[in-house]
Amino acid sequence: MSKTIFITGASKGFGKLWAEALLERGDNVAATARNISALDDLKKKYGDQILPLKLDVNNRQDVFDTVNTIEKHFGSIDVLINNAGFGLFGTVEETTEQQAREQMETNFFGSLWVTQAVLPVMRKQKSGHIIQISSFLGLTTLPLLGLYNASKFAIEGLTETIGTETAHLGIKTTLIEPNGYATDWAGASAVQTPSDIFDYNPVREEFAKSGDNPDIWGKPEATIQPIVDIIDSVNPPKRLLLGKIAYHTMNQVYRDRLEDIENWKEVSVRAHGY
Template sequence: MSKIIFITGASKGFGRLWAEALLRRGDKVAATARNTDALKDLVTKYGENVLPLALDVNDRNSVFEAVNKAAKHFGEIDVLINNAGYGLFGTTEETTEAQARQQMETNFFGSLWVIQAILPIFRQQKSGYLIQISSVLGLTTLPLLGLYNASKFAVEGLVETVATETSGLGIHTTLIEPNGYATDWAGASAGQTSADITDYNSIRKAFAESGDNADNWGKPEATVQPVLNLIDNPNPPKRLLFGKVAYNLMHDVYSARLKEIEDWKEVSITAHGH
């Protein structure tokens, strides 16, 4: 049975790949982008099964209008893939106020506005599936991505809370947490802070060298079938890591965290006071 999917950031990267895969198998897609010209070929190929919508997720009113337009056009929305966002590269100290605010506006508040717009529809339907694209950097951090890390940590907390608030309303949620992939996220779509403080040059050099290892970057096409399977699963996970780097990294990170928790157990209990 075909589904109706609302996807933000559908003009490129994961959003574009997944939108086309869904359309190819017969689903209907409300595809959003800042510029809908990037979606014209999808309309040509898939006709009425795709609804292109111009959307800047930073504009809350525009978000509500787009979601409601999609629901009215298709009659319902089964799945939200909340995908819009970008990376901001540079040290925390060198990040300007404007850069920091814009990163949070798009990655966190943009996600929040879409979630707030979709939930009334899901509640009325008594069904719906919210898929939020987060990052493995919403669970642990890398240097030179401080504001991006922070935005994704915030998204993680937001969606986990929504999951607890809506668990009895027929609504499912999943946080997808990819490692780095060879998409536009680290290219033209990315922001960059200044690099004026020479004390950070060694960190910048090590970061650049790690990025040169092609094996660290996942293949975007490999995510298509996992996403389709996830959408079709009646009992989806709350979180799903994408990529072997993410899996291996988080296995080590959580093992170390659990050990530290146990090492400091007595101090933690003492601090309770009774």
Template sequence: MSKIVFITGASKGFGKLWAEALLQRGDKVAATARNLHALDGLVKTYGDNILPLTLDVNNRAEVFSTVDKVQKHFGRIDVLINNAGYGVFGTTEETTEEQARTQMETNFFGSLWVTQAVLPVLRQQQSGHIIQVSSFLGLTTIPMLGLYNASKFAVEGLIETVGSEVAHLGIKTTLIEPSGYATDWAGASATQTTADINDYHPVREAFAKSAEHPDMWGKPEATVAPLLDVIDSPNPPQRLLFGKIAYHGMQQVYTKRLEDINNWKAVSIAAHG
């Protein structure tokens, strides 16, 4: 049976790639974008199986109206892929108030509004799957992406909590946590800070050098089969890392965290009183 999938941020990158993969296998897709012309090719190829919708996830009222349109058009929503988001590049001190607020507004509050809008539909159905595109930087951090890291840490806490609140209703949640991929996430979709504090030059240089590593960036098309596996699984994971950089990096991070927890066990217990 084909699924009804609602996906945000479908104009490019993962969103467009996954929307096309879903359509190719016969699913029906409600695809949102700020610029609907970016979806013209999919509409021409897949006709009524795709519902293109303009959406700014920062506009809560528009989010709820869009979800209502999707439900009325397709009759249900089986899967939400909360994909809209971007990154602010620059050190934390150099990030402006506007950049910081807009980063959180899109990555965190945008995900919150879409989740809140879809949940009544899923509750009524007593079924559904919320797939939130997070990042391995919602589990650990790297310099030069402080506000992006923070937004994804917030998203991780949000969706994990939602999962615990709705599991008894037959609703599943999954956090997809990619490392870097060769999309335009670090290019045209990114925002750069403009301040240039000399003390941070070594950090900037090290960050730029790491990005030049030939094996740093994953192939976006390699994510298609894993995503479909998650959607089709009767018991999907709560979290799933995408990419070997994410996998090996998080193994090291969690090993070190467990060492610290165990080394300071006596102090932690004593702090209880």
């Protein structure tokens, strides 16, 4: 049975790739982007099956108006794929106030506005699935991505909370946590902070070397079936890591965290006071 799926940030990268795959299998897709001309090819091929809409997720009123348009057009919203966002590269110290605010505005607040707008529709339906595109950097960190890391850590907490608030209403949540993929996320879509402080050059050089390893970048096409499986699952996971780098990294990170917790167990318990 076909579903109605709302995807933000659908003009390129994961968003467009998944939109096309879902249209191909017969789903209805509301695809939003700042530049909807990038969706002309899908509109030509799939006609009324796709509803392309211009949207800047930073504008809360526009988000609510867009969701209203989608509900009126398709009659329901079964799945939200909250995908809009971008990467900000550079050290925390060198990040400007405007860059920091814009990173959080899009990656965190934009996702919040879209989720708030969709929840009334899903509550009315007593069903729905919110799929939030986070990152494995919402669970651990890399240098030179401090504000991006922070935005995804915030998204993790937000989405997990929404899941606890809406489960009894038939609304499910899933956090998708990819490692790096060969999209333009680290290319044309990325923003770079100033890099004037020479003390950080060793960190920048080491980071650049790691990016030269082609093995760290996943193949975007390999994510299609996992996303379809999540959408079709009766009991989808709360979280899903995408990519072998994400899996191996987080496996070790959690082992290390648990070891620290156990090593300091007595101090932690004593700090309770009784």
